[in-house]
Amino acid sequence: MAEKRITIQATRYDPDKDSAPRLQSYDIPFPDESMVVLDALNYIKSHVDGSLSYRWSCRMGICGSCGMMVNGTPKLTCSAFLRDYWPRPVIVQPLNNFPIIRDLVIDMEDFMHKLKSIKPWIIRKQELPLGAGEHRQSTAQIDEFRQFSQCINCMLCYAACPVYGLNNEFLGPAAIALARRYNLDSRDEGLTKRLPMIADSEGVWECSFVGECSVVCPKGVDPAKAIQQTKLDTTMRFVLPFGNRE
Amino acid sequence: MESYDVLVIGGGLAGIRAAIAAAETNPRISVGMVSKVYPMRSHTVSAEGGAAAVLRPEDSYETHAYDTIKGSDYLADQDVVEAFVREAPIEVIQMEHWGCPWSREPDGKISARPFGGMTTWRTCFAADKTGFHMLHTVFQTSLKYEQIHRHDEAFVTKLLIEDSRCVGVVALDQRSGRFDAITAKAVILATGGLGRIYAFTTNGNICTGDGMALAYRAGVGLKDMEMVQFHPTGLPFTGILITEAVRGEGGYLTNKNGERFLKDYVPNKMELGPRDIISRAMVTEFEAGRGFEGPHGKYMNLDVRHLGEEVIDRKLPFMRELGREFVGIDIVHEPIPVRPVMHYMMGGVDADISGATPVAGLYAAGECANVGLNGGNRLGSNSLSECLVFGAASGRAAAEYASSAKPVTANPVDAMLWDEARRVESAYLEKTGGDERIGTIREEMQRDMDAGAGVFRTKEGLGKLTDQLGGLRERFERIKIEDSSRTFNTELTAALELDFMLEVSQTIVASALAREESRGAHARRDFPERNDEKFLKHTVAVKRPDGRPSLEYRDVRITNFKPQARTY
Numbered sequence: 001m002a003e004k005r006i007t008i009q010a011t012r013y014d015p016d017k018d019s020a021p022r023l024q025s026y027d028i029p030f031p032d033e034s035m036v037v038l039d040a041l042n043y044i045k046s047h048v049d050g051s052l053s054y055r056w057s058c059r060m061g062i063c064g065s066c067g068m069m070v071n072g073t074p075k076l077t078c079s080a081f082l083r084d085y086w087p088r089p090v091i092v093q094p095l096n097n098f099p100i101i102r103d104l105v106i107d108m109e110d111f112m113h114k115l116k117s118i119k120p121w122i123i124r125k126q127e128l129p130l131g132a133g134e135h136r137q138s139t140a141q142i143d144e145f146r147q148f149s150q151c152i153n154c155m156l157c158y159a160a161c162p163v164y165g166l167n168n169e170f171l172g173p174a175a176i177a178l179a180r181r182y183n184l185d186s187r188d189e190g191l192t193k194r195l196p197m198i199a200d201s202e203g204v205w206e207c208s209f210v211g212e213c214s215v216v217c218p219k220g221v222d223p224a225k226a227i228q229q230t231k232l233d234t235t236m237r238f239v240l241p242f243g244n245r246e
Numbered sequence: 247m248e249s250y251d252v253l254v255i256g257g258g259l260a261g262i263r264a265a266i267a268a269a270e271t272n273p274r275i276s277v278g279m280v281s282k283v284y285p286m287r288s289h290t291v292s293a294e295g296g297a298a299a300v301l302r303p304e305d306s307y308e309t310h311a312y313d314t315i316k317g318s319d320y321l322a323d324q325d326v327v328e329a330f331v332r333e334a335p336i337e338v339i340q341m342e343h344w345g346c347p348w349s350r351e352p353d354g355k356i357s358a359r360p361f362g363g364m365t366t367w368r369t370c371f372a373a374d375k376t377g378f379h380m381l382h383t384v385f386q387t388s389l390k391y392e393q394i395h396r397h398d399e400a401f402v403t404k405l406l407i408e409d410s411r412c413v414g415v416v417a418l419d420q421r422s423g424r425f426d427a428i429t430a431k432a433v434i435l436a437t438g439g440l441g442r443i444y445a446f447t448t449n450g451n452i453c454t455g456d457g458m459a460l461a462y463r464a465g466v467g468l469k470d471m472e473m474v475q476f477h478p479t480g481l482p483f484t485g486i487l488i489t490e491a492v493r494g495e496g497g498y499l500t501n502k503n504g505e506r507f508l509k510d511y512v513p514n515k516m517e518l519g520p521r522d523i524i525s526r527a528m529v530t531e532f533e534a535g536r537g538f539e540g541p542h543g544k545y546m547n548l549d550v551r552h553l554g555e556e557v558i559d560r561k562l563p564f565m566r567e568l569g570r571e572f573v574g575i576d577i578v579h580e581p582i583p584v585r586p587v588m589h590y591m592m593g594g595v596d597a598d599i600s601g602a603t604p605v606a607g608l609y610a611a612g613e614c615a616n617v618g619l620n621g622g623n624r625l626g627s628n629s630l631s632e633c634l635v636f637g638a639a640s641g642r643a644a645a646e647y648a649s650s651a652k653p654v655t656a657n658p659v660d661a662m663l664w665d666e667a668r669r670v671e672s673a674y675l676e677k678t679g680g681d682e683r684i685g686t687i688r689e690e691m692q693r694d695m696d697a698g699a700g701v702f703r704t705k706e707g708l709g710k711l712t713d714q715l716g717g718l719r720e721r722f723e724r725i726k727i728e729d730s731s732r733t734f735n736t737e738l739t740a741a742l743e744l745d746f747m748l749e750v751s752q753t754i755v756a757s758a759l760a761r762e763e764s765r766g767a768h769a770r771r772d773f774p775e776r777n778d779e780k781f782l783k784h785t786v787a788v789k790r791p792d793g794r795p796s797l798e799y800r801d802v803r804i805t806n807f808k809p810q811a812r813t814y
Contacts, residue, residue, distance in 0.1 A: 014731045034483050034542070034572075046685025050737040051729035055283075057450035060486045061571060062378055062564075063287045079571050101421060102734035112284070112398070120386035122345040134342040136354030142347055149347050149379065153286050178386075185345060 006030040006082055007089035008040050010052060013100050021100060023091065024049075030082055037077040037090060038066055041104075054104035061218060064152035067159070068104050069093040074156035074216045095159035097168070108155055114171055115153070117197050118179040123190025141186040148181035148226055150219040157213035157223055169202040173213035173223030176204060180226035183233070191233075199234040207231075247656065250395070251275035251648040252641070253414060253430035255402050255457060257285030259377070259630065260612025260637035261436030262384045263337075264601075267641025268434075269391045272649055278428060280397045280417050282452065282739070285385045289438050289450045290633065293377020294489035294564065296369035297341075297630035299334040301356060305366050307331045312807055314628060317363040317520050318621025319766035320782065320809040321470065321802055326599050326618040328805065330635050337634035338370050346383040347372050349561070359561070360494045361627045363520035363814075369627040374489050374564045380630060397428065401739050402456065404666045405433065405464045405608070406659060412464070412608035413654040416666040420739065423732025425667035427659050431651040432644035435461060435595055435610040436637060443747045443754075444588035445692035448480055448487040457614035459746035461595040462753065466603045467786035467798070469616035471750070472758035472768045473592035475624055476525040476701050480587025482542035486572055488565060488584055490626040493517035495561050497550040499524070500581070501536040507546075515814040522623040522767040523814065525586035529701045532585075540583055547581035554578075586701055590629065592620040592767065593757070596786055601640025607647060611640040618784070618803070622766015674741050680726035684740050687718050687725065691744075691751060694718075699754055704771045708759040715755060719748050753787040756795045761785060778809050 005027055013021035026044050038056055045052050056066040059078040066077045071091050082090065098106035128135060157173035158164050164172050179198050183191045198204055204227050213223040252268040254261045257279055268277045281288065300310050310331040315322050338356065342348055348356045349371050361369040372379035388394055400417040406427065407413070414429035437457030441449025462468050478499070479488040493499070499517055501507045511527035512519030519527075528546055531537055537544035550558060550565075555578045558566055562577075569577040594616035601609040601617065611617075612633045619632055698711030722744065729737035763777035764770050782802050787795040 015733055016731055032483070032541075045736075045740075046683065046689065049728065050684060050726075050740075051731070053729075053734050053736045055287075057283065057287055057452045058289065058292050059450065059484065060292060060568065062375070063289075063291045063450060065283065065287045102731070105734050108284075115386070116389045119390070121390050122343065122387075128343060130336060130339055130343065134339055134348075134356050137350055138352075138354050139350055142350065146347065149382075150375075151382075152291075152378070153284075153382075182345070187343075187345065 004030045006040065006086050008044065009089055009091045010041065010044070010104065011093045012103055014102060030086060033083050035082045037070055037075070037080040037082060037092060040082060040090070041077065041092065053102045062152060064154035067095055067154040067156050069096055069159065074159040076154060076156070076218050079218065095155055097159050097161065097165045098155070106155070110168060111153070111155060111158065111172070111174070114175040115178065118171070118175050119190060119194050120178050120182060122182065122185065122188050123193055124187070125189050135187045137186055145181045145184035147221055148177045148184065151177055151221050152219055154218065156216045156218065160212040160216040162210055162212065163206050163208060167202070167206065170206045171198060171203050173227070176230060177221055177223040177226040180230060195234060198230055204230045204234065247659070248278065248426065248428045249654065250278035250428070250430040252432050252434065252644045253278040253280065253428060254434045254436055255280050255415060256288070256436035256438060256612070256614070257281030257283070257385070258288030258436060258438055258612060259290040259381055259384060259633035261434070262388050263634050263637030264434045264436055264611055264641035264644070265394050266384070266388055266391060267638040268645040269393050271642045271645035273393065275393065275645055275648055277394045278397065278430060279394060280400045280402055280415065280428060282399060282401045284398050285396070286382055287452070288381060289453050290377045290381040292448065292450060292487060293630055294374045294487060295361060295491035295494065296359060296371035296376045296627045297338055297380065297634070298361065298364065298368050298625070298627040299338040299370055299631055300331060300368055301335050301338065301370065302358060302367065305368050309365055310368060313364050314619070314625055315807045316812055317623055317625040319623055319776065319812055321621030321766060321784070323618030323803040324805040324807055325803050329599060330619055330632070333635040334631040337631065337638060341380060341383060341634065344383050344387040347379055349373060359491060360518055361625070362490050362493065362518050362524070363625040369494065371491065374491055374562045377630060401742065402460060403670055403742060405460050406662050407464050407605065408658050411606040413659065416663055418670070420734050423735060425663060425670070427663035429654040429659055431648035431654065432607045432609065434601065434640050434644050435608070435614050436612045437614045439591045439613040440747065440750050441588055443691060443695050443751050445689070445696045446480065446485050447588040448477060448485055449588070454743040454747050455750040456743065456746050457610065458595055459749045461603065461608070461610065462749060462789050464605060464608070465789070466605055466608065467596040467788045468750070468753045469593055469596045469784050469786050470621070470757070471593035471753040471787055472761050472785060473622050473766055474588060474699065474754065475521055475590040475592060475767050476586040477521055477589035478524040478528055478586050479548055479584035481568070481572060482540055482545050482583055482585055484572055485587045486568060487587070487589065488548060488568070488582055490521070492548055492550055492562060492565055495550070495557065496553055497548055500547045500549055501531050502538045503536060507531050507536065512814040519814050520623055521626060525701050526769055528586050538583065543585065545583040545585045548584045549581040550577055551579065551581065590624055592616070592622065592624050599639070600643035601636055602643060607651065609640040609644050611636040622768060674727050674738050675730055677727050680724050682721045682724045682726060684725055684737065684744055687721055688744050691715070691718050691748065695751060699758055702769050702771050703758055705759065708755055711755050712759065715748065715751055722748060753795045756797060757785040757787055760797050782809060
């Protein structure tokens with residue numbers, strides 16, 4: 001029986017040499033049904049073309065490094081199985097809506113600044129001393145924010161977000177979901193410190209509630225819900241001047 | 247040239263904890279953090295089961311210490327263990343205050359689960375994504391410290407040593423391709439493990455022993471490098487970790503006859519035996535023909551069906567996700583195929599209880615370090631706690647050292663930067679010719695390590711491996727570099743990583759060959775017994791001028807727990 005093969009078309013771009021990104025085609029063996037797109041890239045890099053550049057590490061869907069466009073959809077390449085694409089070629093491109101540094105490597109500095117801007121840490125008026133032990137927290141209280149704490153910062157939601165695609169001033173799905181994660185945590189008292197950042201004009205109001213972010217999230221986070229909830233929070237605070245100010 | 251008081255190499259749990267501790271010890275000092283990946287990509291993220299700490303009133307420091315020391319097969323330094331068990335609960339509470347979503351008891355307190363080798367429930371957990379939650383918590387918390395300045399995606403190629411003191415590093419900025427000298431009064435290595443020297447490993451692509459190789463080349467010894475942990479439950483083909491918490495929550499390991507075969511090996515502990523013994527039991531069963539045969543080799547069944555969907559979804563949701571995604575099974579209805587997989591390096595950079603190495607100004611913490619905690623076998627859930635306790639300790643010690651240390655002088659640093667940049671450029675970037683692929687040499691090294699330095703070792707196997715590694719080192723000199731770009735050149739970093747991996751592999755094999763006994767994870771078929779008379783000692787591998795390791799031995803520090811036979 002002839003060896004099973006698959007064609008991978010990967011974006012190549014070296015800013016030192018190329019004026020624009022282009023696709024390069026690789027025809028490689030596909031001997032095992034368990035192979036994922038990342039395995040194909042690793043095969044190419046090890047055995048065909050050592051200059052292909054991309055990020056990856058854990059290959060178990062938790063480090064968030066290996067997000068790319070696979071046939072036009074943002075995916076973690078470690079869990080995108082070749083068998084789902086074969087016998088058609090697999091087109092692997094850098095995540096949409098980000099500047100390309102090189103080949104499949106995107107520039108995500110913008111997100112790193114946005115992450116910091118939403119103050120993703122517990123804010124309290126008074127810190128509990130360590131000797132006092134833990135804050136008590138019920139499972140129901142954790143369930144309030146649990147899904148928003150599952151974000152792995154893989155950037156798939158930004159690649160899927162039409163608003164971010166048009167205006168990268170938009171804080172974006174993951175950053176808003178993480179702000180929500182802290183705002184909903186029973187240990188946190190930082191809502192009023194975070195709201196100015198997320199409620200300004202480039203914040204939640206830009207979201208047109210397309211919901212693509214929630215569809216592509218590999219971890220079941222629902223950033224669209226976080227955005228809608230934040231809109232509600234913000235509105236309530238304007239409508240009720242003496243309302244819940246803390 | 248960037249300059250800091252304290253510079254941390256590595257952005258995982260130990261590194262970030264160290265950076266925060268340094269900043270809190272002296273708010274006036276500046277702290278740099280260099281990581282070859284964005285910190286939240288660090289391999290801490292893959293830890294699943296939990297972090298051990300004595301928090302329940304019915305538990306005690308003595309039991310945690312005893313479990314750890316017995317688990318280590320008496321190769322742990324007992325004073326270090328005793329200090330560790332007292333600090334771990336404080337650190338777990340600190341993580342709680344920083345927002346870690348620990349799973350809770352009905353009264354709202356931090357919950358705990360049973361774990362291998364632990365006599366009572368003391369493994370605190372955040373479902374089965376504990377490392378992920380701890381890493382994101384500590385990283386996001388670190389963003390509030392304005393004095394911590396990060397260099398993300400910068401690859402350290404060399405430690406700068408001046409007058410026997412570490413004064414910084416040379417780092418390759420991956421985005422620009424520029425080499426920078428980053429100087430500091432104190433440097434903390436927190437670069438994690440080296441699992442990628444093996445083919446079948448739970449470790450991510452970034453775990454290439456960088457910090458160990460950097461320290462070794464700077465003259466620091468690597469301690470107990472023969473002690474490599476094989477986790478009993480990895481998914482065949484990928485090596486993805488299936489957490490020990492699966493057994494902690496009550497899962498069964500069964501062979502092809504449907505027997506819980508651990509009854510013949512660790513009858514009193516069964517599935518909660520320590521990792522080294524269970525991995526050996528599985529290999530022994532495979533050899534006796536009692537394993538399943540699958541498309542990706544032999545395996546055993548890990549069965550949680552009797553736990554029920556509700557417990558699985560509450561406590562092991564990620565395992566269900568991994569089963570669905572990567573094996574195509576629902577663990578609620580089907581057993582999980584597993585086999586032993588390289589997981590963790592007990593050995594590492596020779597460091598003391600505060601992380602200090604023999605080189606002034608150089609500290610090490612986390613998996614890349616050996617502070618004497620884990621000995622011959624680390625107990626599951628001690629490593630996340632280790633990252634916290636010794637990350638914090640090294641951060642404080644480095645900050646104190648930096649507060650009184652002399653400033654770093656620029657002149658020799660400039661010269662050292664120039665030399666190092668030229669070395670890397672001429673060896674790799676400007677290299678022409680060559681006929682060996684990096685990928686081929688790496689794959690051969692990984693296969694050879696699996697075969698020769700696995701769960702069971704022999705003199706013959708290790709001898710052969712020594713020769714194989716020597717041959718690979720020679721072939722490495724003839725590698726072909728296809729990528730001459732300065733921008734995000736991952737072929738260059740792959741070559742630098744392979745260079746590091748070949749270096750540390752040698753120390754593993756030399757240390758394993760010389761330890762003619764079986765202790766902890768180091769099981770010699772030709773020397774099946776533990777020999778306290780000769781080998782109740784740490785191995786310290788030091789780089790000789792000819793490039794090969796020479797071995798020294800150092801007594802284990804015994805305080806309250808006299809070595810006994812290790813049975814479970």
